[in-house]
Amino acid sequence: MNANPLPSTPSRQSASAAAGAVPDGAVPVTEVVLPGVVAPEGLQVHHRTVPAPAAGQALVTMEATGVSFAEQQMRRGKYYDQPPFPFVPGYDLVGTVTAVGPGVDPVLVGQRVAALTKTGGWASAVVVDAGDLVGVPAGLDPVEAETVVVNGITAHQMLHRKARVRAGQTILVHGANGGVGSTLVQLARSAGVRVIGTASPRHHDAVRALGAEPVDYAAPDLPAQVRRLAPGGVDAVFDHVGGPGVVDSFRLLARGGTLVSYGSAATKDDAGNSRKPILTLFARLLVWDLAPNGRNASFFNIWAGRRRRDRFQARLRADLTAVFGLLEQGVLRPQVAARLPLDRAAEAMALAESGTVVGKVVLTPPAG
Numbered sequence: 001m002n003a004n005p006l007p008s009t010p011s012r013q014s015a016s017a018a019a020g021a022v023p024d025g026a027v028p029v030t031e032v033v034l035p036g037v038v039a040p041e042g043l044q045v046h047h048r049t050v051p052a053p054a055a056g057q058a059l060v061t062m063e064a065t066g067v068s069f070a071e072q073q074m075r076r077g078k079y080y081d082q083p084p085f086p087f088v089p090g091y092d093l094v095g096t097v098t099a100v101g102p103g104v105d106p107v108l109v110g111q112r113v114a115a116l117t118k119t120g121g122w123a124s125a126v127v128v129d130a131g132d133l134v135g136v137p138a139g140l141d142p143v144e145a146e147t148v149v150v151n152g153i154t155a156h157q158m159l160h161r162k163a164r165v166r167a168g169q170t171i172l173v174h175g176a177n178g179g180v181g182s183t184l185v186q187l188a189r190s191a192g193v194r195v196i197g198t199a200s201p202r203h204h205d206a207v208r209a210l211g212a213e214p215v216d217y218a219a220p221d222l223p224a225q226v227r228r229l230a231p232g233g234v235d236a237v238f239d240h241v242g243g244p245g246v247v248d249s250f251r252l253l254a255r256g257g258t259l260v261s262y263g264s265a266a267t268k269d270d271a272g273n274s275r276k277p278i279l280t281l282f283a284r285l286l287v288w289d290l291a292p293n294g295r296n297a298s299f300f301n302i303w304a305g306r307r308r309r310d311r312f313q314a315r316l317r318a319d320l321t322a323v324f325g326l327l328e329q330g331v332l333r334p335q336v337a338a339r340l341p342l343d344r345a346a347e348a349m350a351l352a353e354s355g356t357v358v359g360k361v362v363l364t365p366p367a368g
């Protein structure tokens with residue numbers, strides 16, 4: 001999808017709409033633009049029209065779109081793979097198909113769907129390749145469904161495709177109150193896995209309620225605390241923090257254990273090249289993985305394998321459908337930290353960054 005906005009105006013109406021010159025099939029949209037490296041209040045609300053979907057595409061009217069950690073990095077210009085400014089952020093969304101382009105089955109119109117977009121989701125309507133859409137079961141609340149799109153796919157694939165956890169094992173989940181972390185904890189518990197979860201003390205009750213044993217991620221003796229809980233080491237560590245602490249994550253593994261690294265939150269405020277910390281991390285993981293130490297280490301990237309598009313889409317559809325099934329059964333409890341309308345994205349972002357929330361801050365259609 002195209003996340004770079006067309007020329008637009010921050011007025012209440014797009015220029016073409018105001019002139020009454022909306023082309024056939026085009027629809028007015030409200031979108032949130034990240035203009036450059038800015039504080040959350042620097043996000044801009046724009047209005048424009050999007051053209052009717054082209055061949056193979058669908059127009060999705062947004063019902064819910066999430067605030068992810070990726071946007072915290074993007075607004076600092078620190079996300080590994082972000083487009084040039086300005087662009088519309090928004091990693092995922094849930095909505096209803098309102099139009100389809102040539103070659104797309106018209107039966108899709110009216111269906112509720114989810115999509116992983118990486119950017120572009122923070123808009124009242126989004127044009128997406130139809131092959132990227134995944135059906136959302138009827139009866140699921142769109143905001144609740146939204147909390148498990150990028151978070152659910154990431155957590156499910158890391159647990160079951162990367163670490164291949166088994167019932168009876170013990171794992172360590174960093175940031176267990178966060179969007180991905182809280183989903184990881186629940187999916188692991190539902191698979192019969194014991195979970196130790198790091199979080200700041202204010203979130204320990206919430207982490208306990210998810211079924212994990214909390215430890216303070218800022219405690220100087222964090223490794224010793226984990227060792228007390230799992231003297232033989234843990235079978236897998238899920239680490240989105242990177243930085244120097246990833247060494248402890250690797251050392252905490254039991255023989256045969258797996259370190260799944262999937263981010264570099266610790267370096268988001270570092271000055272300099274945004275790719276350097278992640279490349280340093282990749283190199284470190286490779287060395288650990290190749291060394292004869294009886295442990296595995298690798299980086300998880302949700303976009304890996306995207307070049308083989310059909311396979312990638314099929315895997316994503318299978319995994320997200322499985323996660324939606326667990327949500328429907330009540331095995332997964334949606335962690336909605338807050339619901340705010342799209343035009344309050346700046347507030348939503350500040351809240352997501354405040355360190356006070358459990359789960360996901362979700363944006364809903366703009367007010368008025």
Ligand SMILES: NC(=O)c1ccc[n+]([C@@H]2O[C@H](COP(=O)([O-])OP(=O)(O)OC[C@H]3O[C@@H](n4cnc5c(N)ncnc54)[C@H](OP(=O)(O)O)[C@@H]3O)[C@@H](O)[C@H]2O)c1
Nearest residue numbers: 068069175177178179180200217240262263300301302355
């Ligand atoms: N590789 C991939 O394909 C992939 C896909 C999706 C997400 N991710 C990564 O997953 C991570 C989580 O994303 P999210 O959307 O779930 O974020 P989120 O909801 O904002 O949660 C972030 C969590 O990290 C914790 N945290 C922040 N700084 C920390 C630190 N220095 N040490 C330990 N914990 C820390 C936060 O705790 P407090 O609330 O106490 O601040 C919070 O629990 C991000 O790093 C993101 O880039 C990677």
